[in-house]
Amino acid sequence: MSDAKHRLLDGLNANQQQAVSTTEGYVRVIAGAGSGKTRVLTHRVAYIVEEHKAWPSEILAITFTNKAAAEMRERIDHLLPDDSRSIWIMTYHALCARILRMNIDALGYPRDFIILDSDDQKQVLKNIYAELHIDIKEIPYNFALSHISNSKMDLINPKDAEASATFPLEVKLASIYKAYVKYLTAQKVLDFDDLLLFTYKLLKENAEVLAQYQRKFKYIHVDEFQDTNGIQFEIVKMLSGMHENLCIVGDPDQAIYGWRGADPKIILDFEQYFKGVQTIILDRNYRSTQSILNAANKLIEHNRDRVKKDLQAHHGMGEAVSFFEAADDTQEAQYVAHTIDQLLAEHGNGILNDIAVLYRSNYLSRILETTLIDAHIPYRIYGDIRFYERKEIKDMISYLRLIHNPNDDLAFNRVVNEPKRGIGPKAMSVLADYAEANNCSRFECLANIDALGFTPKVRKALSEFAEVIIELHELQATKSLADIFAEVYQRSGYKDMLTADPQNQSRVENINALETSLKELDTQESDDDTSKLAAYLQDIALYTSQDDDQNDDGVTLMTVHSAKGLEFDYVFIYGMNDAVFPSKRSLEEGNIEEERRLAYVAMTRAKKQLYITASAGYNFISKMTKVPSLFLNEAGLWEGNQYKNERIIQKPLETFKKNDRIQNIEVSTDFKTGQKVTHNKYGDGIIVSLDGDLGTIAFAKPHGIKTIVVSHQFLKIKE
DNA sequence: AGCGCACATCAGCGT
DNA sequence: GATGTGCGCT
Ligand SMILES: Nc1ncnc2c1ncn2[C@@H]1O[C@H](COP(=O)(O)OP(=O)(O)OP(=O)(O)O)[C@@H](O)[C@H]1O
Numbered sequence: 205m206s207d208a209k210h211r212l213l214d215g216l217n218a219n220q221q222q223a224v225s226t227t228e229g230y231v232r233v234i235a236g237a238g239s240g241k242t243r244v245l246t247h248r249v250a251y252i253v254e255e256h257k258a259w260p261s262e263i264l265a266i267t268f269t270n271k272a273a274a275e276m277r278e279r280i281d282h283l284l285p286d287d288s289r290s291i292w293i294m295t296y297h298a299l300c301a302r303i304l305r306m307n308i309d310a311l312g313y314p315r316d317f318i319i320l321d322s323d324d325q326k327q328v329l330k331n332i333y334a335e336l337h338i339d340i341k342e343i344p345y346n347f348a349l350s351h352i353s354n355s356k357m358d359l360i361n362p363k364d365a366e367a368s369a370t371f372p373l374e375v376k377l378a379s380i381y382k383a384y385v386k387y388l389t390a391q392k393v394l395d396f397d398d399l400l401l402f403t404y405k406l407l408k409e410n411a412e413v414l415a416q417y418q419r420k421f422k423y424i425h426v427d428e429f430q431d432t433n434g435i436q437f438e439i440v441k442m443l444s445g446m447h448e449n450l451c452i453v454g455d456p457d458q459a460i461y462g463w464r465g466a467d468p469k470i471i472l473d474f475e476q477y478f479k480g481v482q483t484i485i486l487d488r489n490y491r492s493t494q495s496i497l498n499a500a501n502k503l504i505e506h507n508r509d510r511v512k513k514d515l516q517a518h519h520g521m522g523e524a525v526s527f528f529e530a531a532d533d534t535q536e537a538q539y540v541a542h543t544i545d546q547l548l549a550e551h552g553n554g555i556l557n558d559i560a561v562l563y564r565s566n567y568l569s570r571i572l573e574t575t576l577i578d579a580h581i582p583y584r585i586y587g588d589i590r591f592y593e594r595k596e597i598k599d600m601i602s603y604l605r606l607i608h609n610p611n612d613d614l615a616f617n618r619v620v621n622e623p624k625r626g627i628g629p630k631a632m633s634v635l636a637d638y639a640e641a642n643n644c645s646r647f648e649c650l651a652n653i654d655a656l657g658f659t660p661k662v663r664k665a666l667s668e669f670a671e672v673i674i675e676l677h678e679l680q681a682t683k684s685l686a687d688i689f690a691e692v693y694q695r696s697g698y699k700d701m702l703t704a705d706p707q708n709q710s711r712v713e714n715i716n717a718l719e720t721s722l723k724e725l726d727t728q729e730s731d732d733d734t735s736k737l738a739a740y741l742q743d744i745a746l747y748t749s750q751d752d753d754q755n756d757d758g759v760t761l762m763t764v765h766s767a768k769g770l771e772f773d774y775v776f777i778y779g780m781n782d783a784v785f786p787s788k789r790s791l792e793e794g795n796i797e798e799e800r801r802l803a804y805v806a807m808t809r810a811k812k813q814l815y816i817t818a819s820a821g822y823n824f825i826s827k828m829t830k831v832p833s834l835f836l837n838e839a840g841l842w843e844g845n846q847y848k849n850e851r852i853i854q855k856p857l858e859t860f861k862k863n864d865r866i867q868n869i870e871v872s873t874d875f876k877t878g879q880k881v882t883h884n885k886y887g888d889g890i891i892v893s894l895d896g897d898l899g900t901i902a903f904a905k906p907h908g909i910k911t912i913v914v915s916h917q918f919l920k921i922k923e
Numbered sequence: 924a925g926c927g928c929a930c931a932t933c934a935g936c937g938t
Numbered sequence: 939g940a941t942g943t944g945c946g947c948t
Contacts, residue, residue, distance in 0.1 A: 269938080297938045322937085340942080346935085396938050463936070565935055570939085621925095628925040659924085746938075765936045787935060802936085825934060 212251045212283065216244070223451075223484045224248045227257055227423065230444075230478040233453040234471065236515035237500070237808035238491025241453040242769060245425050246276055248451065249291060250283035258422040260287040265425040266296055266440070270746070272427065272769050273298070292421070296436050297396060298746055300403040304394075305742065307406055307413050313392050316738035318605065319745035320388075320395045323593060324614055325349055332383045338376060350463075351377045352384055356397040357433055357465040362386075391613060396745070400435045407442045418446035428769060429454035433465040441477070450478075456511060457504050460765060460802045462795070472511070489515050489808075491771050493522025496814045500807040503839040507797045525807075525814045527841045529832060532821035533568075533779075537575035539817060540776050544581055544759060547774060553757070556582065558773035560760040562806050564785035568778060569761050582758035586766050592744050596702065596711040597718055601744060603692045607676045608737050611645035620646070623701035625665040631658060647673070672696060685737055686723040693719075709887050764806040775810035777803075780818045780833045782846060783826035803835045816841060875914040880922040888922060 213221045223233050223244045235241050245265065253260055267273040273293045281288040292299070305315055320328070326345045333340060355365055362382035369378040388395065394402060407414045424444045426432065429452040432440075444450040452474065459468035475481035489497055494517040501515060530536035544559055561572060561583075569585060576583050591597060599622050605615035621627040634656055638649045649656065650670045653663055672695045676688055683691075693699045693715065702708045702715065725740055760772065779785055786799035807814060818832045836842035875881075879891045881901060889903035894914070 295938065341932090344933090399938085460936080464938085567934070567939085624926070626925065630924055662924090763936065789935065 212247050212254060216240070216247060217486075217488060219484055219486050220244050220247075223453075223486070224251050226482055226484070227252055227255075227451075228449055230448065230474075230481045231451040232429075232471070232474045232481055232483045233451070233486065234455065234483060235453070235486035236455055236489060236513050237458060237805070238489040238497075238771070239455075239486035239515065240488075240490055241455070241486065242272075242276070242427055243279075244486070245427055245451070245453055246279045246283065249423075249425065250280055252423050253284055253287050253291075259290075260284075261290040261292070262420060262422040263425075264292040264299070264421045264423070264443070265294075266299060266427065267293065268295065268428040268431060268768065269766070270295060270298070271766075276427070295746075296439070297399050300399040300439070301742070301746060303403050303413075303417065304399065304406070305739075307410070308402065310410050310413060311402060311406060313394075313402075316608070316735070316742060318393045318612070318614075318741060319399065320393055320614075321593065321745045322349070323598065324393075325395055327614060327617070328384060328387055329380070332380055332387065336376075336379055336383060338380065343373075343376060343380070348377065348380050348384075352381050353397050354465060355381055356401050357435055359401075359435070393614070400433075400439065404435050404438055407439065414442060415446070417443055422447045423449045424451070426450075426452045427454075428458075429471045430456050430459040430468045431461040431466040432470055433461075433467060434470070437470050448478075457507075457513070457801055458768070458805050460768065460798060460805060462798050487513070487515055488518050490518045491811055492517060492808060492814075493519050493812060495521050495524050496807060496810050499525045499814070499839040499841055500804050503800060503807065503835055504804045506838045507800055509797055523813050525816065525839075525841055527780075527836060528815070528817045530817065530819040533571050533819050534575070536778065536817050536819035537571045538579075540572065540778055540815070541575045541579040541581060543776070543815060544576075544774075545579060548581070555773065556757045556759055559776075560762065560767065560770075560772040560774070560809065561776040561778050562762060562764050562767050562809065563778045564764060564787055564802070565779075566763060568784070572761060572778060576759065576761075583761050584758045586760065586762040590747070591714070591717075592747055594711075594714055596698075596714055599698065600689070600693060600715060600718060601741070603673075603696060603698075604689065604737065605741055606647070606673050607680060607688060607692060608735075608741060610647040610673055610677055613639075613646050616646045619696070620666075620669060623697045625669065625697075626661055627665060631662050631666075634658070669696075680735075680737065684723075684726045685740070686719055686726055688737075689719055689722050707887055709882070710884065764802050767809050768805055771809055771811055773810075773812045775806070775814050777806050777814070777816045780816045780836060781823070781830040782833050783823060783828065784830065785833055786835070788826045800835065800838075803833075803839075807839070874921050881914075882920050882922045884919075 213224060216224060217240075220240055220243070223231065224247045227248065233241055233244060249263055249265055252258055252263060265273075265276060267276055273295060277288050277291070277293045280291065280293070294302070301319065304313075304317070308317060309315055326349075329345050329348055332338070355362075362378070362385045365378040365381050366375075369375045388398070407417070421443055424440060426440060431454070432452075440450060440452075452471065454471045456468045456472060459466060462468070475483065492500075497515065497517040504510070505512075528536075528539050530539055540561060547555065547559065563569060563572075573583070573585065592601065599619055602612075602615035602618040605612045606619065610616075617632070620632075635646050635649050638652075638656055639646050642649070647670065650666055653666060653670075656663075658666070672692065676683075676692055679688065702712050722740075725736060728736070764777075777785075780803075783791065785803065786796055790796060790799045807816075816836065818830070818836070820830055822828070823830050831846035832842055832844065834846070837844075875891060875894060877891055877894055881889050881891060883889060883901075883903065887903060889901045891900070891914070892902050893900045
């Protein structure tokens with residue numbers, strides 16, 4: 205054994221070492237939370253490179269999120285400083301996008317295809333609903349979209365769906381599915397599921413392409429394999445078909461994406477798909493204290509559909525898991541803020557990044573946000589609206605899409621009347637009819653604008669619009685991206701529209717950020733034969749907000765789903781109420797086991813201390829008064845009865861607003877009555893009165909008067 | 924015909 | 939908080 209080998213096996217237990225050094229064949233690592241699965245994977249990849257079993261570029265590691273991919277790359281970079289860059293570490297979707305970008309022409313699609321985000325999908329549905337006279341109240345977009353997604357992932361094509369539909373609702377869904385696929389096919393755009401579906405088809409039908417990637421990937425790894433779906437499995441099965449080195453790791457108790465088609469049977473039955481599968485079990489938890497693990501284990505034992513595991517904590521008992529029930533959600537948030545405040549007072553602001561507040565659903569973050577702002581506690585929120593999903597960004601991106609490809613109808617529809625040019629529903633339907641009749645794009649219709657019977661005003665507006673697009677389309681090859689962008693921002697009138705109202709300040713800032721990122725792109729070399737703009741436009745849908753602002757320190761706010769695979773010293777689970785967590789829908793659908801696994805995931809994110817909170821009061825989703833979650837009983841954290849009045853509802857400490865940590869913060873003398881200020885969330889305002897560091901500030905509509913601690917990071921003096 | 928406002932309604936997790 | 943709908947105004 206060489207020294208290098210020892211180095212990479214160092215800091216691993218015997219089973220982990222075996223998982224790292226068993227590089228050949230089909231290997232399954234199945235283990236509970238915090239047992240070092242991801243650590244095994246990173247060491248294994250580094251080990252393969254260091255032992256010269258393969259070049260970095262011949263190793264594929266699939267993760268569940270972009271964030272997990274970035275983190276794994278960073279960890280491998282620590283182990284192998286020079287080589288991590290060329291390892292293929294990415295999500296299934298990013299892998300598929302990359303494969304398709306090189307090869308999708310084999311399926312009759314252009315390589316610069318656009319990927320729709322869920323907003324775009326809804327736009328498509330909106331058009332289809334109008335055409336098919338379907339009422340959104342009868343079939344909400346999300347219902348139709350999940351039906352479409354499930355159909356695709358089950359490899360049911362629109363024809364089969366139509367043929368097997370019997371109930372009226374099925375018939376309608378089948379017709380929506382058919383129209384949706386027809387539209388996407390005509391536009392030659394792909395949705396997220398298509399990335400998987402098309403890659404599957406490509407590899408299945410094109411032996412040459414398959415052989416190329418099979419040859420390339422000598423070692424394939426998949427993290428969080430319990431959440432792999434059927435098509436994803438087919439893809440890795442095909443890719444590993446030549447070298448037959450596939451290592452998958454996962455924990456069936458952490459399967460939380462069943463609603464998206466993931467099937468934990470794939471990991472459970474893994475040995476039935478391949479010959480000579482080696483299974484390695486890890487049963488030591490290096491993350492959490494025994495108290496945390498005991499509660500989590502106790503909870504998950506209530507699942508009937510489960511293989512028993514025996515997971516022991518490496519660490520000692522530690523602090524007990526705490527539970528707090530407040531009178532309402534605001535007080536619940538105040539309790540969280542107060543407790544964080546105490547932690548910061550005790551350990552210093554250096555631990556901000558080691559604290560997370562997790563919740564079942566995004567809507568729960570709102571009160572937390574305002575409460576944390578009031579309490580001076582900086583935070584980072586994940587899964588919030590993504591940068592590229594903001595209206596102004598999507599609009600400008602649509603302009604770029606149109607410049608790149610004027611026949612992009614979705615982009616056309618989005619911006620032809622943004623800013624307002626007097627093109628309303630009537631003019632749009634004329635265009636739609638003409639395009640349909642002549643089998644051309646909306647933009648191509650404009651060539652025959654005189655034949656469309658528009659009023660002079662509409663005709664002029666459309667001609668000017670078309671002129672800008674055509675001119676910039678022709679300048680594409682010669683001008684830099686940032687220049688094209690600046691010009692279309694100006695000439696489209698979008699800039700004037702935004703800058704006319706000071707309320708739009710944060711939007712203008714977003715536009716500036718977009719321009720900056722385009723400038724950066726201008727300085728980079730383009731590496732394949734598609735244009736830089738094309739590659740940029742294509743990747744946008746795959747980016748998530750989790751990729752930005754990682755610089756600022758702060759408490760992490762995120763859903764339990766996005767916390768998967770992560771760990772924090774101090775974890776709060778906020779909103780542990782019946783019908784919230786478990787969610788109302790899961791109770792209706794009888795899917796409580798997945799919710800219980802989700803709660804297990806949430807609890808096992810904590811290293812040192814776990815705080816669980818709930819509150820009484822009204823919940824607008826269940827339309828009922830809240831009671832504590834059943835999971836609290838199951839985990840042995842609460843002995844009360846939800847349906848009897850035995851609950852001890854607590855109040856957060858009164859000293860909360862003016863505690864020592866906050867009072868020690870010096871208030872700049874710049875803040876005084878009458879001073880104009882700017883706030884990141886509320887825009888411009890003026891200080892009406894000031895009490896210590898607590899300012900009463902008047903903001904423009906719709907925000908109005910707010911009470912804000914003036915030394916907060918979001919608030920700045922306006923010159 | 925198109926715009927902008929007031930109002931009602933509804934609310935799941937994410938690549 | 940986001941989106942749809944109805945109304946009066948231009
Ligand atoms: N042998 C070990 N000695 C010390 N610490 C370890 C060891 N193995 C793993 N750890 C630590 O335990 C923690 C959990 O590891 P890791 O994230 O790899 O677990 P996991 O099994 O992937 O967890 P999850 O299932 O929750 O995603 C990490 O902080 C890791 O550094």
